[in-house]
Amino acid sequence: MKLGRYIATKTVWYAVALIAAVGLNFLLPRLVPGNPVDVIVSNLARGGSVTSEQQKQIYDSFVAEFGLDQPLWQQFFTYVGKVFSGDLGTSFAYYPASVNGLIGDALPWSIAVQLPAILIGWVLGNLVGAIAAFRGGNWDRSVFTSSLFLSSMPYYCLSILLLYGLAVVAGVFPVGGAYSLGSTPELSVSFLLDALDYYWLPFLSLVIVFIGGQAVGMRSMAIYELGGDYVNYARAMGIGDNKITTYIFRNAMLPQITGLALSIGTLVGGALITELVFSYPGVGTLLFNAIAANDYPVIQAITLIITVAVLLANFCVEIVYGIVDPRIRAAKSGEK
Amino acid sequence: MTQELAAVAEPKQASLLTRLNPLRGMNLSSRFWIALVIVAIVMLLGLAGFVYPTGSGEKVGSLYDAPGNGLLLGTDNFGHDVVAVLMAGTRTSLTIGLVAGIVATLIGVAIGLIAGFVGGWVEELLMGFTNVVLAIPSIIVLILISISLPQSTIWSLAIVIGITSWPWTARAVRAQASSVATREHIDVARLSGARLPEILVKDVLPYILSYTVMAFVLQVSGAILAEAALSMLGLGPSGTDSLGTQLHWALAFQAVASGAWWAFLPPTIVLTLVSFGFLLLQASLDEVFNPRLRRGKKKQMKKAAARRAAEARALAEAAASAVDGSSRTRAGESA
Numbered sequence: 095m096k097l098g099r100y101i102a103t104k105t106v107w108y109a110v111a112l113i114a115a116v117g118l119n120f121l122l123p124r125l126v127p128g129n130p131v132d133v134i135v136s137n138l139a140r141g142g143s144v145t146s147e148q149q150k151q152i153y154d155s156f157v158a159e160f161g162l163d164q165p166l167w168q169q170f171f172t173y174v175g176k177v178f179s180g181d182l183g184t185s186f187a188y189y190p191a192s193v194n195g196l197i198g199d200a201l202p203w204s205i206a207v208q209l210p211a212i213l214i215g216w217v218l219g220n221l222v223g224a225i226a227a228f229r230g231g232n233w234d235r236s237v238f239t240s241s242l243f244l245s246s247m248p249y250y251c252l253s254i255l256l257l258y259g260l261a262v263v264a265g266v267f268p269v270g271g272a273y274s275l276g277s278t279p280e281l282s283v284s285f286l287l288d289a290l291d292y293y294w295l296p297f298l299s300l301v302i303v304f305i306g307g308q309a310v311g312m313r314s315m316a317i318y319e320l321g322g323d324y325v326n327y328a329r330a331m332g333i334g335d336n337k338i339t340t341y342i343f344r345n346a347m348l349p350q351i352t353g354l355a356l357s358i359g360t361l362v363g364g365a366l367i368t369e370l371v372f373s374y375p376g377v378g379t380l381l382f383n384a385i386a387a388n389d390y391p392v393i394q395a396i397t398l399i400i401t402v403a404v405l406l407a408n409f410c411v412e413i414v415y416g417i418v419d420p421r422i423r424a425a426k427s428g429e430k
Numbered sequence: 431m432t433q434e435l436a437a438v439a440e441p442k443q444a445s446l447l448t449r450l451n452p453l454r455g456m457n458l459s460s461r462f463w464i465a466l467v468i469v470a471i472v473m474l475l476g477l478a479g480f481v482y483p484t485g486s487g488e489k490v491g492s493l494y495d496a497p498g499n500g501l502l503l504g505t506d507n508f509g510h511d512v513v514a515v516l517m518a519g520t521r522t523s524l525t526i527g528l529v530a531g532i533v534a535t536l537i538g539v540a541i542g543l544i545a546g547f548v549g550g551w552v553e554e555l556l557m558g559f560t561n562v563v564l565a566i567p568s569i570i571v572l573i574l575i576s577i578s579l580p581q582s583t584i585w586s587l588a589i590v591i592g593i594t595s596w597p598w599t600a601r602a603v604r605a606q607a608s609s610v611a612t613r614e615h616i617d618v619a620r621l622s623g624a625r626l627p628e629i630l631v632k633d634v635l636p637y638i639l640s641y642t643v644m645a646f647v648l649q650v651s652g653a654i655l656a657e658a659a660l661s662m663l664g665l666g667p668s669g670t671d672s673l674g675t676q677l678h679w680a681l682a683f684q685a686v687a688s689g690a691w692w693a694f695l696p697p698t699i700v701l702t703l704v705s706f707g708f709l710l711l712q713a714s715l716d717e718v719f720n721p722r723l724r725r726g727k728k729k730q731m732k733k734a735a736a737r738r739a740a741e742a743r744a745l746a747e748a749a750a751s752a753v754d755g756s757s758r759t760r761a762g763e764s765a
Contacts, residue, residue: 107558111565118566122574239461246709248655250662250677251698257686258695269687363569367662371681385577385664393577397570404567 100416108409115401120173123390182395187387193395196380203272204376207293208365211300216354219308224343226309227316238313244306249364253299253371260295267295270373296372300365304357311353315346348419355411359404462714468707472700476524479517486510486518486671493683494690504692506676507683515671516696522672523654523704526588530653533592535646538599543630545600546607557604564597569659576665584667587660591653599645606638640719644712651708658701673697
């Protein structure tokens with residue numbers, strides 16, 4: 095299959111996935127018995143902090159915003175139109191704060207932790223895995239078992255252990271948060287240095303688990319390649335070990351690129367709860383608060399953004415994979 | 431003469447022993463046994479709740495009482511006995527894991543089998559669908575479904591987790607099924623008039639059973655972790671203790687910051703054990719089924735080769751000495 099066709103098929107499938115995701119995102123919260131607006135407004139009324147006049151006003155503005163008085167298909171187009179124009183709506187819980195603002199505050203924190211964790215973890219994990227496979231023996235056994243242990247460990251479990259061990263007991267790192275009380279987020283050296291103190295624990299707990307997962311994958315791929323016919327052939331031809339090693343590494347590396355695509359989704363999901371453990375002011379904590387307050391617009395916006403980000407990342411990785419490995423274009427022609 | 435007989439009988443006995451113990455024949459690594467022990471410990475912990483005297487909803491103290499005073503692990507934020515809550519939580523998590531694992535494996539195997547065996551546009555359609563579901567992060571779908579359900583019980587949660595986590599199994603099974611589909615015995619079954627469901631269950635499924643078992647093990651641990659993640663976000667089963675809800679309350683009531691380790695360490699450790707134990711089990715099964723991953727075998731094979739070489743040398747020497755001896759005697763006879 096030609097590269098162009100490969101990219102085109104991938105684009106179509108990812109477009110379908112995107113539409114499905116947006117559809118789910120739109121439809122599922124609307125299946126709540128009654129509707130979310132009724133639920134939230136009655137909750138507000140029970141709190142007693144809102145007068146009935148305000149309540150009516152809030153109710154009407156929400157009904158108008160979601161177009162709840164219109165048929166479902168029209169609501170969907172209203173929703174899609176708003177999403178594409180970059181308007182994520184108004185928060186229920188922090189009325190009248192806009193969802194855009196809330197997410198804009200939270201997103202940079204999440205990206206700052208996750209992006210370096212993914213990149214550094216991927217590179218280090220592959221190196222460790224490859225070395226374990228080539229060295230063999232006790233080195234391999236210890237690396238494999240500890241990687242398996244780390245990669246099987248849920249992100250949040252390691253977060254809790256690190257937080258307790260390094261912050262509460264040892265006192266090396268601050269306990270939770272993203273910056274010292276009293277300072278406000280700004281782009282200054284003193285603030286960034288302060289934030290860096292708080293950054294290490296969430297970053298470490300993500301990157302350690304990620305390294306483990308990548309190392310396990312790389313190790314089995316490299317061992318699999320070591321037994322390949324071409325390796326025996328190369329050995330028989332008297333080709334040097336270093337040269338063979340580069341062949342093996344390149345072949346074992348390829349599935350790891352897809353491995354990266356598949357693990358991004360898990361990492362982003364795990365990071366949500368890691369943030370929660372450290373009360374890091376990212377998307378995860380925002381989501382937690384939104385769920386506690388039945389804040390549907392915020393929940394929907396977060397799930398949408400995460401889905402789009404993960405789909406986009408996977409799409410890019412698959413395109414890179416197609417360009418790097420000509421075999422995949424040939425082999426995948428039969429498989430979607 | 432008797433000595434010779436004994437020498438012959440010995441290897442026979444050894445092979446009989448190997449035959450009597452099927453697990454020995456499978457050449458299981460110590461990894462497998464460690465995994466089995468971990469999983470067994472967790473299951474026993476879950477079952478121990480039935481005989482533990484204190485109920486998980488009984489108030490036996492106040493907020494975060496330290497261990498001691500007859501309470502092995504103190505109390506949690508509600509004043510409940512942490513040991514009792516942990517046992518109940520482990521049982522809930524295991525139940526959710528098993529139910530979700532069964533649901534996910536059933537859906538995944540059905541879709542994978544049909545797609546891989548039938549091929550053509552059916553395969554294109556089913557695998558396209560699978561890949562779309564796979565591309566959307568399952569935690570997101572779980573969150574969306576959970577906030578839409580009026581209330582979540584263990585069973586609804588288990589089924590929801592099951593129907594969001596099958597694509598992995600479907601993909602793995604499809605690859606296996608399509609390779610089995612080209613084998614000759616399938617043609618025989620077809621010619622003898624077997625119908626599609628019969629062929630799938632009787633002639634294809636047995637070949638991919640090992641993969642299915644491995645996938646099931648992973649699905650169970652994945653479901654337990656998914657439940658924990660959802661519960662920690664506040665979407666757990668209402669009114670039930672699970673490992674996730676236990677962590678949820680521990681975080682909500684600042685157990686970590688206040689140093690109440692007995693409230694959050696036990697569920698953390700059990701979750702880690704569950705996921706490590708199941709993954710190790712899967713990895714050791716993988717080594718049993720896939721000989722190429724068996725590293726330790728190399729050493730054994732080297733040993734066996736060395737032994738065979740030694741035996742051959744001994745045999746050659748014996749033959750040489752026999753020839754020597756016989757020629758000498760013959761020489762003696764002639765002389």
